[in-house]
Amino acid sequence: MKKAIEDFDFNSKKVLLRVDFNVPLNNGKIVSDVRIVEELPTIKYLLDKHAKIILCSHLGKPNGQVNKIYSLKPVYQRLKELLPQTKVYFCDQTIGEKAEKMANQLKDGEILLLENLRFEKGEEENADYMVDALSKLAETFVFDAFGTSHRKHASTYGVSKKLPSCMGYLVKKETETFDQILSKPKKPFVAILGGAKISDKIDVVKNLLNKVDTILIGGGMCFTFIKAIKGEVGASIVDDEKLDFCFNVIKEAINKKVKIILPVDFVCANSIDDEASAEVYKLGKIPLDKMGLDIGPKTVKLFKKFIKHAKTIVWNGPMGVYEKEIFSNGTKSVAELVAKNKHCISVIGGGDVVGAVEKFELQDYFTHISTGGGASLKLLEGKELPAINVLQDK
Ligand code: AMP
Numbered sequence: 293m294k295k296a297i298e299d300f301d302f303n304s305k306k307v308l309l310r311v312d313f314n315v316p317l318n319n320g321k322i323v324s325d326v327r328i329v330e331e332l333p334t335i336k337y338l339l340d341k342h343a344k345i346i347l348c349s350h351l352g353k354p355n356g357q358v359n360k361i362y363s364l365k366p367v368y369q370r371l372k373e374l375l376p377q378t379k380v381y382f383c384d385q386t387i388g389e390k391a392e393k394m395a396n397q398l399k400d401g402e403i404l405l406l407e408n409l410r411f412e413k414g415e416e417e418n419a420d421y422m423v424d425a426l427s428k429l430a431e432t433f434v435f436d437a438f439g440t441s442h443r444k445h446a447s448t449y450g451v452s453k454k455l456p457s458c459m460g461y462l463v464k465k466e467t468e469t470f471d472q473i474l475s476k477p478k479k480p481f482v483a484i485l486g487g488a489k490i491s492d493k494i495d496v497v498k499n500l501l502n503k504v505d506t507i508l509i510g511g512g513m514c515f516t517f518i519k520a521i522k523g524e525v526g527a528s529i530v531d532d533e534k535l536d537f538c539f540n541v542i543k544e545a546i547n548k549k550v551k552i553i554l555p556v557d558f559v560c561a562n563s564i565d566d567e568a569s570a571e572v573y574k575l576g577k578i579p580l581d582k583m584g585l586d587i588g589p590k591t592v593k594l595f596k597k598f599i600k601h602a603k604t605i606v607w608n609g610p611m612g613v614y615e616k617e618i619f620s621n622g623t624k625s626v627a628e629l630v631a632k633n634k635h636c637i638s639v640i641g642g643g644d645v646v647g648a649v650e651k652f653e654l655q656d657y658f659t660h661i662s663t664g665g666g667a668s669l670k671l672l673e674g675k676e677l678p679a680i681n682v683l684q685d686k
Contacts, residue, residue: 335347507552
């Protein structure tokens with residue numbers, strides 16, 4: 293068990309709080325402030341305990357260069373609006389004398405937001421100079437940026453080796469949820485996998501085979517499985533290098549009594565952009581020049597049988613090219629089916645499905661929507677997250 297914020301005394305202490313304020317921006321304006329709002333419980337807890345909070349985050353990919361487009365200044369403005377009773381300061385430098393001076397001037401219950409961590413080359417390299425400079429700013433470190441916890445950066449990994457460290461509320465919720473579903477899931481446990489590439493999900497499939505009762509496979513990745521068992525896929529995307537892997541997964545699943553359910557019909561078209569040519573074809577009947585771009589209505593019915601009775605559901609990857617209305621029905625229907633199952637713990641492992649579920653305005657019906665695509669994939673692969681692993685044990 294890793295230390296949590298309740299395990300420390302923050303009274304009058306300087307706390308470095310690593311958050312994920314990597315918000316979407318459009319012309320310097322914040323498009324969605326969800327990531328800031330979600331961090332408020334940890335911030336408010338620390339304020340209540342009279343801490344002096346030094347907030348740090350990355351934003352975008354400035355690659356170690358100062359680039360005003362990626363400044364955290366808009367986040368600072370929003371933070372002030374969200375915390376009208378609190379004094380919030382902004383340091384236009386990430387580390388160095390100015391940051392140290394401003395950190396030292398903080399009074400209890402005040403906040404200092406540092407400029408984008410990735411303006412410093414040493415951040416992503418976990419360079420000693422960066423670790424030292426960040427550690428100097430505070431007496432305690434709270435890690436709450438789940439989305440970066442698979443990265444060994446200065447602010448996610450290096451600092452924890454220098455300062456007493458613990459996890460914030462967001463990281464605690466993410467780790468507890470994944471631990472619950474992966475170590476003691478309520479059965480039946482159904483995994484829903486989709487998305488374009490099988491290559492990204494090889495380790496996820498391998499790990500889930502030891503945990504779940506059923507895997508429902510949709511999206512582009514289903515065609516490599518179908519071809520692996522000599523099914524006809526027309527011009528659908530197939531990763532020929534992964535045919536053996538898929539064949540072996542199916543064999544292993546039979547041995548382990550795990551059901552792998554593949555689609556039985558598809559919405560196909562001549563290409564992603566030729567929406568007018570979209571038509572439904574049964575498995576085995578996809579014309580050679582057409583590609584499957586969504587699961588069909590019979591597949592939705594088939595998947596429903598499993599989703600309806602599931603007690604645990606984990607979902608990663610859309611069922612089709614959900615970005616286009618005509619190919620979005622499979623993903624939408626699956627989202628609705630999961631949303632309707634009130635007796636299950638439903639976890640979305642980040643990435644595209646989160647975008648899809650938000651697009652369909654169904655996000656409130658899921659037990660947990662992970663804030664970290666890459667980090668949640670690592671957990672589904674059964675791997676550890678370095679930034680969490682390095683935190684102090686209880
Ligand atoms: P991934 O990053 O591997 O989870 O893939 C997400 C992407 O998969 C989305 O942009 C979807 O448009 C795409 N996708 C889903 N189904 C298909 C399909 N049948 N053919 C091609 N792309 C797909």
